[in-house]
Amino acid sequence: MNIINLENITKIYQVGSEEVHALDGVSLKIDRNEYVAIMGPSGSGKSTLMNILGCLDTPTEGKYDLKGTDVSDMSDNALAEVRNREIGFVFQTFNLLPRATSFHNVELPLIYAGIPAARRHEMAEVALSSVGLKDRMLHKPSELSGGQRQRVAVARALVIGPSIILADEPTGNLDSKTGEDIMTLFHEIYEQGNTIILVTHEEYIANHAKRVIRLLDGKVESDKQVANHTVPARGK
Amino acid sequence: MRHHLFEWKEGLLIALNAIRANKARSILTTLGIVIGICSVALMATAINGIDKAFVEGISSLGADNLHIDKYAWFSNEDFFLMRNRKNVTMDQFERFKKLAKLPLAVAPTILTVHKVLFGDNYVEGTLMTGTTDEYVRTTNFNFGRGRFFSPVESNGARNVAVLGSEVAAHLFEKQDPLAKTVKIDGIPFRVIGVLDKQGSTLLGNFNPDNQVYIPIGTVFKYFRRNRDTVTIVVRAPSTEMINATKEEALGLMRRVRGLMYDEKDDFAINQQEGLTENYNQVVGVIKLVGLFITGLSLLVGAIGIMNIMFVSVKERTREIGIRKAIGAKKRTIMGQFLTEAAVICLIGGLVGLLLAIGLSMIINKFLPTSVQMNTVILAITISLLTGIVSGLAPAWTAAKMDPVEALRYE
Ligand SMILES: Nc1ncnc2c1ncn2[C@@H]1O[C@H](COP(=O)(O)OP(=O)(O)O)[C@@H](O)[C@H]1O
Numbered sequence A: 001m002n003i004i005n006l007e008n009i010t011k012i013y014q015v016g017s018e019e020v021h022a023l024d025g026v027s028l029k030i031d032r033n034e035y036v037a038i039m040g041p042s043g044s045g046k047s048t049l050m051n052i053l054g055c056l057d058t059p060t061e062g063k064y065d066l067k068g069t070d071v072s073d074m075s076d077n078a079l080a081e082v083r084n085r086e087i088g089f090v091f092q093t094f095n096l097l098p099r100a101t102s103f104h105n106v107e108l109p110l111i112y113a114g115i116p117a118a119r120r121h122e123m124a125e126v127a128l129s130s131v132g133l134k135d136r137m138l139h140k141p142s143e144l145s146g147g148q149r150q151r152v153a154v155a156r157a158l159v160i161g162p163s164i165i166l167a168d169e170p171t172g173n174l175d176s177k178t179g180e181d182i183m184t185l186f187h188e189i190y191e192q193g194n195t196i197i198l199v200t201h202e203e204y205i206a207n208h209a210k211r212v213i214r215l216l217d218g219k220v221e222s223d224k225q226v227a228n229h230t231v232p233a234r235g236k
Numbered sequence B: 001m002r003h004h005l006f007e008w009k010e011g012l013l014i015a016l017n018a019i020r021a022n023k024a025r026s027i028l029t030t031l032g033i034v035i036g037i038c039s040v041a042l043m044a045t046a047i048n049g050i051d052k053a054f055v056e057g058i059s060s061l062g063a064d065n066l067h068i069d070k071y072a073w074f075s076n077e078d079f080f081l082m083r084n085r086k087n088v089t090m091d092q093f094e095r096f097k098k099l100a101k102l103p104l105a106v107a108p109t110i111l112t113v114h115k116v117l118f119g120d121n122y123v124e125g126t127l128m129t130g131t132t133d134e135y136v137r138t139t140n141f142n143f144g145r146g147r148f149f150s151p152v153e154s155n156g157a158r159n160v161a162v163l164g165s166e167v168a169a170h171l172f173e174k175q176d177p178l179a180k181t182v183k184i185d186g187i188p189f190r191v192i193g194v195l196d197k198q199g200s201t202l203l204g205n206f207n208p209d210n211q212v213y214i215p216i217g218t219v220f221k222y223f224r225r226n227r228d229t230v231t232i233v234v235r236a237p238s239t240e241m242i243n244a245t246k247e248e249a250l251g252l253m254r255r256v257r258g259l260m261y262d263e264k265d266d267f268a269i270n271q272q273e274g275l276t277e278n279y280n281q282v283v284g285v286i287k288l289v290g291l292f293i294t295g296l297s298l299l300v301g302a303i304g305i306m307n308i309m310f311v312s313v314k315e316r317t318r319e320i321g322i323r324k325a326i327g328a329k330k331r332t333i334m335g336q337f338l339t340e341a342a343v344i345c346l347i348g349g350l351v352g353l354l355l356a357i358g359l360s361m362i363i364n365k366f367l368p369t370s371v372q373m374n375t376v377i378l379a380i381t382i383s384l385l386t387g388i389v390s391g392l393a394p395a396w397t398a399a400k401m402d403p404v405e406a407l408r409y410e
């Protein structure tokens, strides 16, 4: 079954008297446990698409089914719940709470889900261990390297067991070596059965995915399976 | 339910963190609330004190007493017209006393002002009540030493005096006043009794503590003419009987003063009730003004909090975006900022309260009072409410932020 089904999604921004079609009739189906890269030049609508996929934003027109439920005109509160349970975000700028420890950052979605403290601690610890940061639980973001921060963000995205992981240029703020580490992490997550959608500029990053969707001017330009996608060398 | 609790705990944590992170700013902001709550608490405490002093003062005067007088205490009648009335004389008093059936006690009083002296110590301008032995039964006096004057001393117009506690303390310091001789305007009087502290500073010189009591005959012997006007104090047998006693007194006084049926009363029967009404009017105005001023200072404090909360929301736009992205609902964000405002105000309120408790100890030197439990509860409630009210608009601004915009905010 398709986990994501977009039908003719349009997003129009009103800038002054002008209408900007950030997305212009995008239709997409994505299955469970797919690994998709979204590419395209700057301003082609990648972030807008990610925001709609992540239920941060709603389309101007079109229909979005997530796990068989229409989310295109849900209330703000219902969308917040969907984001909490079904979506794990990873951002280019990490977007961690600066004053909170890694542990608290990872615990936060669980607090909003109303999970009791003991269970929360267990889950957050497992998530941080899985990204190799068990020994950095009580560090604040300012006390971590860029790669480590992004790992905390990945742990936060994973902790509740969401249906899809959305990553908007997750390696954009990292050097290539660290970026490669993060891509290895994504590969592992994918192999564990997760659905990953990531936005990138870089071909070599996109090559990690099994399917590449290219956008141009808010339209899907191409949608192809990757023949020889990169399988990162195991072992850290 | 559990949901809300977790969210609220998270909100509390965030609030404390935010306050800690901006110490100087938080302290400055809170100052407005500190001052506001401090003034609320002090105002409430002062009003408590004034009320308490008044009630005590009233009861030391005797709650069930009527005062028959040439003058009305509270009336719109022209003072000069009242002055032209016939005096209430001792003869009238004697006839009234003989005829009155209901009163528990009846006594004439006349007030004069004198210098009272013992050795090197003296009190200038002491209020002196001349009366009879029966007067003591119209009061609730307690005697520290000695007794009130006897019928023999009263009727014989002896040179004996009963001193109020303050007067005695001033004249005698550590000595025992009993059986000592004081000079009132140079005339020697033997001290036969000293009153315990009676109560109210609010009554000023009318406070029994600051007075001297001597037989009324003695007053006429040395200080006043026989025809001068007196006030007849009448004690009703009980509070329920006050009106009946007043009715009887009215009829008798008209008879004693020879008024025809169509003539108006040319005397007044005064009651504390009038005093209480008058008090409530005057103090009511003070309370209102106080309320207004404290309300104003709280408003200033609240505006400060609102201002700083708006700044805080603006600064944390990105944080709000992050929280929304990972599942915070509107009410979660709303609760977070409301909690922050409430916590700031609560801390400010508690500090203000402590300050008020300290300051009330100073007030206590002039007006016996202390911060009451209900004042504490009032102050805490008000500070919480102030926090919630002033946090409302900023919290709503935060709650309705668009997550995409908020995440893009630099
Ligand atoms: N909030 C907005 N208001 C107006 N125009 C917007 C807004 N967000 C995006 N756009 C416009 O929509 C188009 C797509 O933007 P975006 O999805 O951010 O592109 P990408 O991520 O591919 O660079 C761009 O032309 C951009 O200027």
Ligand SMILES: [Mg+2]
Pocket: A046, A047
């Ligand atoms: Mg973008």
